[in-house]
Amino acid sequence: MTGRARIPRPAVQRLSMYLRELERREAAGESTVSSSGLGAACGVTGAQVRKDLGSLGRTGRPGIGYGVHELARSIRSAIGVHRSWRAALVGAGNIGRALAAYGRFQDEGFEIAAAFDRAPGVVGRRVAGMMVEPMDSLPKAIRERGIDIGIIAVPTEAAQGVAEVLVAAGVRGILNFAATRLHVAGEVPIVDVDFRAALERLALEVSERSARPERGGRSTPGARARRLS
Amino acid sequence: MTGRARIPRPAVQRLSMYLRELERREAAGESTVSSSGLGAACGVTGAQVRKDLGSLGRTGRPGIGYGVHELARSIRSAIGVHRSWRAALVGAGNIGRALAAYGRFQDEGFEIAAAFDRAPGVVGRRVAGMMVEPMDSLPKAIRERGIDIGIIAVPTEAAQGVAEVLVAAGVRGILNFAATRLHVAGEVPIVDVDFRAALERLALEVSERSARPERGGRSTPGARARRLS
DNA sequence: CGGTGTGAATCTGTTCACAGCC
DNA sequence: GGCTGTGAACAGATTCACACCG
Numbered sequence: 001m002t003g004r005a006r007i008p009r010p011a012v013q014r015l016s017m018y019l020r021e022l023e024r025r026e027a028a029g030e031s032t033v034s035s036s037g038l039g040a041a042c043g044v045t046g047a048q049v050r051k052d053l054g055s056l057g058r059t060g061r062p063g064i065g066y067g068v069h070e071l072a073r074s075i076r077s078a079i080g081v082h083r084s085w086r087a088a089l090v091g092a093g094n095i096g097r098a099l100a101a102y103g104r105f106q107d108e109g110f111e112i113a114a115a116f117d118r119a120p121g122v123v124g125r126r127v128a129g130m131m132v133e134p135m136d137s138l139p140k141a142i143r144e145r146g147i148d149i150g151i152i153a154v155p156t157e158a159a160q161g162v163a164e165v166l167v168a169a170g171v172r173g174i175l176n177f178a179a180t181r182l183h184v185a186g187e188v189p190i191v192d193v194d195f196r197a198a199l200e201r202l203a204l205e206v207s208e209r210s211a212r213p214e215r216g217g218r219s220t221p222g223a224r225a226r227r228l229s
Numbered sequence: 230m231t232g233r234a235r236i237p238r239p240a241v242q243r244l245s246m247y248l249r250e251l252e253r254r255e256a257a258g259e260s261t262v263s264s265s266g267l268g269a270a271c272g273v274t275g276a277q278v279r280k281d282l283g284s285l286g287r288t289g290r291p292g293i294g295y296g297v298h299e300l301a302r303s304i305r306s307a308i309g310v311h312r313s314w315r316a317a318l319v320g321a322g323n324i325g326r327a328l329a330a331y332g333r334f335q336d337e338g339f340e341i342a343a344a345f346d347r348a349p350g351v352v353g354r355r356v357a358g359m360m361v362e363p364m365d366s367l368p369k370a371i372r373e374r375g376i377d378i379g380i381i382a383v384p385t386e387a388a389q390g391v392a393e394v395l396v397a398a399g400v401r402g403i404l405n406f407a408a409t410r411l412h413v414a415g416e417v418p419i420v421d422v423d424f425r426a427a428l429e430r431l432a433l434e435v436s437e438r439s440a441r442p443e444r445g446g447r448s449t450p451g452a453r454a455r456r457l458s
Numbered sequence: 459c460g461g462t463g464t465g466a467a468t469c470t471g472t473t474c475a476c477a478g479c480c
Numbered sequence: 481g482g483c484t485g486t487g488a489a490c491a492g493a494t495t496c497a498c499a500c501c502g
């Protein structure tokens with residue numbers, strides 16, 4: 001029942017990275033990490049790592065570092081992945097199938113518990129061992145199967161409508177793969193995964209690099225390793 | 230030959246959003262937008278929009294707004310999408326196929342010009358009308374077909390190796406769909422698209438919402454519409 | 459020593475408010 | 481009146497530097 005200080009937004013992304021690195025190290029049998037070691041692997045400074053970890057209940061021991069397992073658990077708990085989330089996938093097209101096929105989500109605290117599609121040709125087929133259901137049965141399924149979040153993987157034009165249905169059915173969050181901004185009633189958080197925006201970010205980054213042919217004396221601090229999800 | 234002031238990182242993502250909205254409006258026949266109109270559609274304030282547009286060569290007219298077409302072009306040019314980029318897709322599995330199938334990239338300034346895979350069973354098959362080639366032919370293809378960027382859509386374990394091959398072959402940027410951090414030589418920018426990190430961000434957002442049951446008097450400013458790609 | 463935790467200083471981005479133009 | 485462009489105030493995040501612990 002700690003007051004749980006709010007985590008700075010940019011830190012959240014980094015925590016995900018740390019977590020991934022920690023799991024790798026845990027699998028490799030390492031039992032402690034230093035902030036600078038962890039930072040090096042993730043492309044940030046040790047000071048940054050320490051600050052980030054400071055926003056959650058810290059566990060580091062001076063002279064030693066952090067316990068890998070302990071820290072991983074602490075991060076999971078901070079970002080809310082200590083419990084498991086149940087997700088409904090809407091849209092069993094290409095992206096939808098790709099997501100369903102990536103079976104590892106379950107280990108990572110996310111379970112795709114249902115899949116829906118509008119097209120009669122797709123409904124009733126199996127996708128990664130899961131039966132695709134018609135859109136009509138979505139609201140009832142959401143409520144009865146205790147689904148927390150909706151994943152939108154339908155074409156752009158259909159996304160807004162799906163979002164409204166999901167919210168009306170009571171999901172508590174939406175992961176949106178459609179390249180459009182969704183407007184929904186209430187306070188339901190939405191996270192967009194936008195391939196095109198990612199490509200555009202990359203395009204800019206590439207343009208800037210080649211435009212500036214390694215300026216003057218020292219290299220720009222932090223020039224290497226700028227990364228966003 | 231303008232000195233082209235550097236665009237603040239967070240602004241880049243917003244510019245992508247604006248661009249999408251502008252294209253929608255252009256298609257709808259609108260010819261001008263106000264900063265606040267554009268902002269409302271994208272979930273940011275008018276002042277923010279104006280500041281963002283200020284970093285590129287501005288074109289707004291007081292009392293009127295911005296020319297939709299003109300502004301779209303200006304944004305494209307600022308983020309480097311005025312010219313077209315040629316991309317190589319590595320990995321023709323689920324995500325790879327999903328990307329290839331999303332045919333609209335070409336309209337948006339990105340052309341998937343080649344696809345590669347390691348698995349003999351996949352090589353030689355067609356994916357979205359494109360022949361999948363073996364990894365061996367990657368370096369030569371990159372050079373000969375003037376490919377700018379590589380898209381990594383292979384399993385986690387293989388990603389690092391692929392990244393090195395791509396960089397050695399001379400790509401100028403990498404879009405990485407594998408859930409691992411890549412370390413490459415030189416200054417090649419990398420943008421990660423990490424589904425799991427996105428889910429984790431959503432998990433945190435949902436947890437925070439339900440933890441705080443609508444505190445006190447006024448709602449937190451900017452509580453609605455927080456969004457990241 | 460090696461390494462954490464943290465206040466203080468700095469930097470970066472956002473919001474405000476208003477002068478000026480249509 | 482409506483709307484842009486921008487300096488000035490503000491808020492937030494990162495970096496620095498150092499006290500303190502094992």
